[in-house]
Amino acid sequence: MEYIFFENASDGIYIHDIGGYFIKINKVGLEIFGCPDKEIIGSHVSEWLSPASVEMVKEDTLNWSVTR
Structure with missing residues (x-):
């Protein structure tokens, strides 16, 4: 179900990992x-985002990791 929504x-x-990749x-x-x-995939968000x-x-990411 999640896959159908995502795609x-x-x-x-x-989706990125905690390191921003x-x-x-x-x-x-x-x-x-x-x-x-x-x-x-595998590249850092800083290569693509402002x-x-x-x-x-x-x-x-920090807020998410603190609240989880």
């Missing part, structure tokens, strides 16, 4: 970044 979402969705990205996300998944977005990712 068929109308928004770009990605991409683990998974859906097809809309790939279209947004304009590359195949083999190019983005510095402000990277800071938000860091804050969200």
Whole structure:
């Protein structure tokens, strides 16, 4: 069920590990970044996102890890 939602979402969705490295990205996300998944999986979010977005990712990751 989650896979169907993830792959068929109308928004770009990605999953990264606690270090900020991409683990998974859906097809809309790939279209947004304009590359195949083999190019983005394993790369760091800082290679693809603006510095402000990277800071938000860091804050969200910290908040998520503290509350879990």
